[in-house]
Amino acid sequence: MTDDVVLEGVFAQGGLLKGNVKPSYDVKLNEREIRLTREGDFIIGFGRDAAPEHKLTFSAPNGERHSLIIDVKQRTYPTQSIKGVPQKTVTPSKDKLARIKRETALVKNARKTDSSLLYFLDDFTAPMRAPITGVYGSQRIYNGTPKRPHYGVDYAGPVGAPVYAPASGKVTLVHEDMFYSGGTLIVDHGYGLSSTFIHLSEVVVKEGEDIVAGQEIAKVGAGGRSTGPHLDWRVNWYGTRIDPQLVLLIAGDK
Ligand SMILES: [Zn+2]
The missing domain is CATH 2.70.70.10 (Glucose Permease (Domain IIA))
Structure with a gap:
């Protein structure tokens, strides 16, 4: 099921990721509901001090569910x-x-x-x-x-x-x-x-x-x-x- 998921961008604190899944899926970042476009596009972002790991969960209409762990690179700031x-x-x-x-x-x-x-x-x-x-x-x-x-x-x-x-x-x-x-x-x-x-x-x-x-x-x-x-x-x-x-x-x- 995660084969259907496209996720690109900078996987780091302060980064923005663009994703695409089947529009019928339900997507959650940690516990947060993520809104999809009609084409299944979405974005998620990580703050300056975001934790190193985040869970992205996809649920299909038939109840099938899959999670991805996103590794967020930790940065040091000047x-x-x-x-x-x-x-x-x-x-x-x-x-x-x-x-x-x-x-x-x-x-x-x-x-x-x-x-x-x-x-x-x-x-x-x-x-x-x-x-x-x-x-x-x-x-x-x-x-x-x-x-x-x-x-x-x-x-x-x-x-x-x-x-x-x-x-x-x-x-x-x-x-x-x-x-x-x-x-x-x-x-x-x-x-x-x-x-x-x-x-x-x-x-x-x-x-x-x-x-x-x-x-x-x-x-x-x-x-x-x-x-x-x-x-x-x-x-x-x-x-x-x-x-x-x-x-x-x-x-x-x-
Ligand atoms: Zn300024």
């Missing part, structure tokens, strides 16, 4: 010390906490989007061609204070440089100025896969708008917790943070 970000973004004052909480909820909610768009199956391309100055998973120390890891890939670029859609999708969130992330844009690619773009100076698309791969969607900025102008691009599978560079790797684009 530490990056960043000095010169606005100190108010490292130790926010109490009166900012309500705002931060509100904004976090907006982002979380957008990433929960569970649409039937099929663009998650497309090959992604980098949102801009520029030197990479920050990577997924790195432990960040801001102005000497250890903070949460970095989950995006950073591209250096001048304020106003165009940002292009890495794949087609629908805009689920536009925010002019979030406390940590400045100008923020989230695009849904379907089946839980989303792209988030932060520190933007301008977003040139609207919430609810359908966008196509390669279209200009925003401009680079330096808002939020940032030392200078750059694009920070993040990829999520629902709440799970994926390494954008691994998504490009399976598409053959680096």
